[in-house]
Amino acid sequence: MGTSGAWGGSGSAAAKSLRDTMAHQGNATGSPLGTAGEPAGITADDLRDAVRLLDGQTSSKSSGPAGGSRVVAGNARRATRGGGSGAGGGGAQRSSARTARSAGRAIAGSIAYRVGDRSTLNRLGLDFDELARLGDPFEVIRRIVDMACGSAQSTIEDHERRLMAADVGERLVVDLDLNAGIPTQEIAGFALSAIISELILSECDDILLKSDGAVTEQDVRDAAAEIVDQGDFSTPGLTESDFSSAIETGLDRLRTILGID
Numbered sequence: 001m002g003t004s005g006a007w008g009g010s011g012s013a014a015a016k017s018l019r020d021t022m023a024h025q026g027n028a029t030g031s032p033l034g035t036a037g038e039p040a041g042i043t044a045d046d047l048r049d050a051v052r053l054l055d056g057q058t059s060s061k062s063s064g065p066a067g068g069s070r071v072v073a074g075n076a077r078r079a080t081r082g083g084g085s086g087a088g089g090g091g092a093q094r095s096s097a098r099t100a101r102s103a104g105r106a107i108a109g110s111i112a113y114r115v116g117d118r119s120t121l122n123r124l125g126l127d128f129d130e131l132a133r134l135g136d137p138f139e140v141i142r143r144i145v146d147m148a149c150g151s152a153q154s155t156i157e158d159h160e161r162r163l164m165a166a167d168v169g170e171r172l173v174v175d176l177d178l179n180a181g182i183p184t185q186e187i188a189g190f191a192l193s194a195i196i197s198e199l200i201l202s203e204c205d206d207i208l209l210k211s212d213g214a215v216t217e218q219d220v221r222d223a224a225a226e227i228v229d230q231g232d233f234s235t236p237g238l239t240e241s242d243f244s245s246a247i248e249t250g251l252d253r254l255r256t257i258l259g260i261d
Contacts, residue, residue: 009203010053010156018049022204025215042215042223048258050200051251054096055260094157094199096251099164103191104244106148106165110172111182111238113140124240141169160198167194188233188246192254193224195247200224230257 009015025042105124112120118128124147131140145165152158168191176183200220201208208215231250235242255261 012053014049014052015203018046018053018200019204019207021046021049022200022207022211022215025211042219044227044258047196047200047224047227048260050196050203051254051258051260053203054094054099054195054199054251055255056094056096093155094160097248099157099161099195100244100247100251101240102148102161102165103168103195103247104240104242106144106168107172107187107191107243108238108240109144109147110141110169111178111187113144114172114178115182120239137173138170141166141173144169144173156202160195160202163198164191164194167191167198182238184235184238184243184246185233188235188243188250189228189231190225191243192231192233192247192250193221193228196224196228197221227254227257230254 009019025046108120109124109126111117112124113126113128113131116128121128121131126143126147131143134140134143145162146152148165149158149161152162168187171190172178172187176187197217197220201217208217208220228250231253233246233250235246
């Protein structure tokens with residue numbers, strides 16, 4: 001979680017609605033933001049504005065520092081160091097297609113490393129033997145994040161994409177046992193939930209901090225996963241394009257569920 005409210009969101013109508021909803025959640029769960037009330041879980045309506053933001057519905061208003069309030073530390077978060085902390089004028093210019101491509105590359109690279117697929121790693125610009133010599137799975141994840149997202153840029157979108165790619169890398173390189181097979185649909189769905197979660201956490205970091213734990217990062221991730229579980233993320237193969245297409249198709253399904261044109 002962050003240490004200051006240096007950035008107050010993208011400035012668009014969708015961003016304001018998302019922030020207002022998160023603030024209301026804090027009030028309803030009895031945080032210092034307002035009068036205590038009944039717990040109110042994060043719902044599909046709360047995620048609708050996040051998807052609108054992912055689709056680039058932003059303001060032309062300058063948004064100030066990009067992703068500068070959330071501390072990135074520990075575990076796979078080390079993989080994001082070096083980007084996402086500079087000024088980001090012109091609002092948060094996000095692209096769902098660009099984010100899906102980064103996710104697809106992160107998934108394909110992580111799987112290839114885990115199963116020793118040298119040809120796929122070479123095609124993605126990575127070397128299996130070099131990665132293996134690092135002796136640190138989180139340094140491997142950092143290399144995969146750099147490959148998936150390119151050079152770190154001082155933009156909100158880049159900050160979010162790198163955090164998402166680190167989430168994906170940690171799930172595949174550290175957490176999942178792939179000996180019994182590769183759960184492609186689960187992985188693609190997890191990537192989309194990570195995309196949505198990182199966007200909400202970026203836009204609402206200062207608000208969640210003020211809620212003093214009434215609404216947590218895990219609450220956001222659980223809500224995103226619950227909505228994404230309703231989609232179909234079948235993939236025909238294990239290439240980065242297969243996973244990117246599955247994520248984009250799943251996002252289309254999510255737009256339908258949430259009633260977004």
